[in-house]
Amino acid sequence: MAVTRKIPTIQDVARHAQVSAATVSRVLSSPERVSETTRKRVEEAVRATGYTINQAARSLRMRSARTLLLAAPDVGNPFYSTIVEAVIGTAGQHGYGVLVASRLGDDPNRWLSDYLNSNRADGLLLFDGSLDTSRLHDLGGAEGLPLVAAYDEPPDPAVHSVLIDNREAARRVVQFLHGLGHRQIGHVSGLSRNQSTNERLLGFETEMRALGLKIVPEWVVPGIYNMESGLGAVRKMVASGHMPTAIFAANDEMAIGVIRGLREAGLSCPGDVSVVGFDDIAVASYYDPAITTMHQPREAIGRIATEALIEIIEGDVSEERPRHVMLKSELVVRDSTRRLG
Amino acid sequence: MAVTRKIPTIQDVARHAQVSAATVSRVLSSPERVSETTRKRVEEAVRATGYTINQAARSLRMRSARTLLLAAPDVGNPFYSTIVEAVIGTAGQHGYGVLVASRLGDDPNRWLSDYLNSNRADGLLLFDGSLDTSRLHDLGGAEGLPLVAAYDEPPDPAVHSVLIDNREAARRVVQFLHGLGHRQIGHVSGLSRNQSTNERLLGFETEMRALGLKIVPEWVVPGIYNMESGLGAVRKMVASGHMPTAIFAANDEMAIGVIRGLREAGLSCPGDVSVVGFDDIAVASYYDPAITTMHQPREAIGRIATEALIEIIEGDVSEERPRHVMLKSELVVRDSTRRLG
DNA sequence: TTGTATGCGTTATCAG
DNA sequence: CTGATAACGCATACAA
Numbered sequence A, B: 001m002a003v004t005r006k007i008p009t010i011q012d013v014a015r016h017a018q019v020s021a022a023t024v025s026r027v028l029s030s031p032e033r034v035s036e037t038t039r040k041r042v043e044e045a046v047r048a049t050g051y052t053i054n055q056a057a058r059s060l061r062m063r064s065a066r067t068l069l070l071a072a073p074d075v076g077n078p079f080y081s082t083i084v085e086a087v088i089g090t091a092g093q094h095g096y097g098v099l100v101a102s103r104l105g106d107d108p109n110r111w112l113s114d115y116l117n118s119n120r121a122d123g124l125l126l127f128d129g130s131l132d133t134s135r136l137h138d139l140g141g142a143e144g145l146p147l148v149a150a151y152d153e154p155p156d157p158a159v160h161s162v163l164i165d166n167r168e169a170a171r172r173v174v175q176f177l178h179g180l181g182h183r184q185i186g187h188v189s190g191l192s193r194n195q196s197t198n199e200r201l202l203g204f205e206t207e208m209r210a211l212g213l214k215i216v217p218e219w220v221v222p223g224i225y226n227m228e229s230g231l232g233a234v235r236k237m238v239a240s241g242h243m244p245t246a247i248f249a250a251n252d253e254m255a256i257g258v259i260r261g262l263r264e265a266g267l268s269c270p271g272d273v274s275v276v277g278f279d280d281i282a283v284a285s286y287y288d289p290a291i292t293t294m295h296q297p298r299e300a301i302g303r304i305a306t307e308a309l310i311e312i313i314e315g316d317v318s319e320e321r322p323r324h325v326m327l328k329s330e331l332v333v334r335d336s337t338r339r340l341g
Numbered sequence C: 001t002t003g004t005a006t007g008c009g010t011t012a013t014c015a016g
Numbered sequence D: 001c002t003g004a005t006a007a008c009g010c011a012t013a014c015a016a
Helices: A010-017 A021-029 A036-049 A055-062 A078-093 A108-117 A133-139 A166-179 A195-210 A227-239 A252-264 A298-313 B010-017 B021-029 B036-049 B055-062 B078-093 B108-117 B133-139 B166-179 B195-210 B227-239 B252-264 B298-313
Strands: A067-072 A097-102 A123-126 A147-150 A160-164 A185-189 A220-222 A246-249 A274-279 A292-295 A324-327 A330-332 B067-072 B097-102 B123-126 B147-150 B160-164 B185-189 B220-222 B246-249 B274-279 B292-295 B324-327 B330-332
Touching: A010 A021, A010 A036, A021 A036, A055 B055, A067 A078, A067 A108, A067 A298, A078 A097, A078 A298, A078 B078, A078 B097, A097 A108, A097 B078, A108 A123, A123 A298, A147 A298, A160 A166, A160 A298, A166 A185, A166 A195, A166 A246, A166 A274, A166 A292, A166 A330, A185 A195, A185 A227, A185 A252, A220 A227, A227 A246, A227 A252, A246 A252, A252 A274, A298 A324, B010 B021, B010 B036, B021 B036, B067 B078, B067 B108, B067 B298, B078 B097, B078 B298, B097 B108, B108 B123, B123 B298, B147 B298, B160 B166, B160 B298, B166 B185, B166 B195, B166 B246, B166 B274, B166 B292, B166 B330, B185 B195, B185 B227, B185 B252, B220 B227, B227 B246, B227 B252, B246 B252, B252 B274, B298 B324
Parallel strands: A067 A097, A067 A123, A123 A147, A147 A160, A160 A324, A185 A220, A185 A246, A246 A274, A274 A292, B067 B097, B067 B123, B123 B147, B147 B160, B160 B324, B185 B220, B185 B246, B246 B274, B274 B292
Antiparallel strands: A097 B097, A292 A330, B292 B330
């Protein structure tokens, strides 16, 4: 069993420096309010005792934990993990720790509000659009607990958000393929519980119609954002008897699965079928063929969302209106697409 | 600015249920010590008030935060992110939250001990072998703060650890290639600050010698565990004028870079050069060619390390001796390797 | 079985 | 500029 060694408290420091605890506290939080000499003495005492502030006591007193709660559907996924990395970095710069929740259980809203109410975290960074609207609102929103939704559009427009325009981005993908001469275009969409999925699908359909292209039901198949489902989607298309000349996958992992499925069916990419992904995860540029994809500024999404949340927590945001930051996405053309004919 | 709504305290519940705060506390922590009827009334009051326990107060009182601190070099990396996912899940099952630290700054030891001493976390899960031994010891270790090191070997044998045998695994890789007829084998190693890197390199060298194979210096090149460095390593080999028939990369991402570099040089994998990776990240089986790699049980590493840490924290571990759990790794043979000749 | 009193370590208020 | 004091919300020793 661990030997419980005595952790020095502010009182120990005070004793050591021959001042009151209040003075020590002041040296730590607002040094300018303490005289040069006492400050020096206190700082020395802090060093000598090896004192570190007790956050539990501080949180209790200040009603703030200097901790953010980050909720994502799956931190193991490279897409989210990049964002998590950015959030941790940004939060750290502002003196905040990050508590990470992944794959919330049966009652995510309850779980999240417990976390927030319990004073373990000061605010919530939500990277999961699949949460129940109604309860989400009274959990956070305009006048509730600090909450910023990012990446996936929050079902409730009253919450602050940081996003790209998924619908418009999907339209640009279709335009790009159309410009390459493709007329028969398929789409592998993602989990429909994510609003961004639906936006991409909607963008796909909208632009197809706008260009006068036919949407073939057999070529529009749902996936679940992993490689296996991309592979499965292609198998379905193959089974249907005829293939599109281009496939737009709603994320890069499904695009990888699609390319693999194509090869399995004796088709080449981009020779026979062009493939476009979404997100631009690290491996996209190293896959063979290197994947053409819609780049999402994930680092920026994580950073900006974190900064916004901290501003809200610290009351720097005077505006009542929720902020909706829209970031730019950009198509990165690589080798998985080619001009038709 | 957010309207601060009144968060109910244990007092509010007590008032509502017409009992003392102590009774409410008891209902929450040891219900069996309270009479049926009062308990019912209190439970009802909890529901009515929407009470959630204040963790800050509880932590202060109990000297425990029910929170684990997880430190990894780069959470954005798919290898670590899988582990993180497992840790979060396991910790959650035991009622612990997980605070994640990534890319610690200049003085990681200081940073970590601050976190632990400040009562924000009860123990540390260390997935980074690059930390300074000496200070690590007085930070945690046998009789210090609860600490479990995983994945990378801790420099200090006094700390609990959960690992695979990297050296032995590397030897098996070489044996496998040798069995395929390869005699000219190269190695792309990783960051030398990681002990596991050095173990893999050592295993490579040991087995090469044991098999009477020549270690060609131009074919043993260091990388930094990302795809770019795998590509760079191959470029160096190519520049040296002659190539091995097989390359063992210390992780899958470098293996991907290696394969890409090979192709860039007009060489095929596995036609001209066989490639073996390490870790078995998700994309390994979907790459083209599917990558032969040493599978590390990352989920198990994360889970077992977490369980061990919690046991230590809760004092279930009576043994003074540090535990060293050694997990099995397994070579997964796919398409990036082939029999020579 | 339940209530009362106390203290965990900190910061803020208010005197001096 | 500094010190004494109270309060943050909870869990427990002790009393009833």
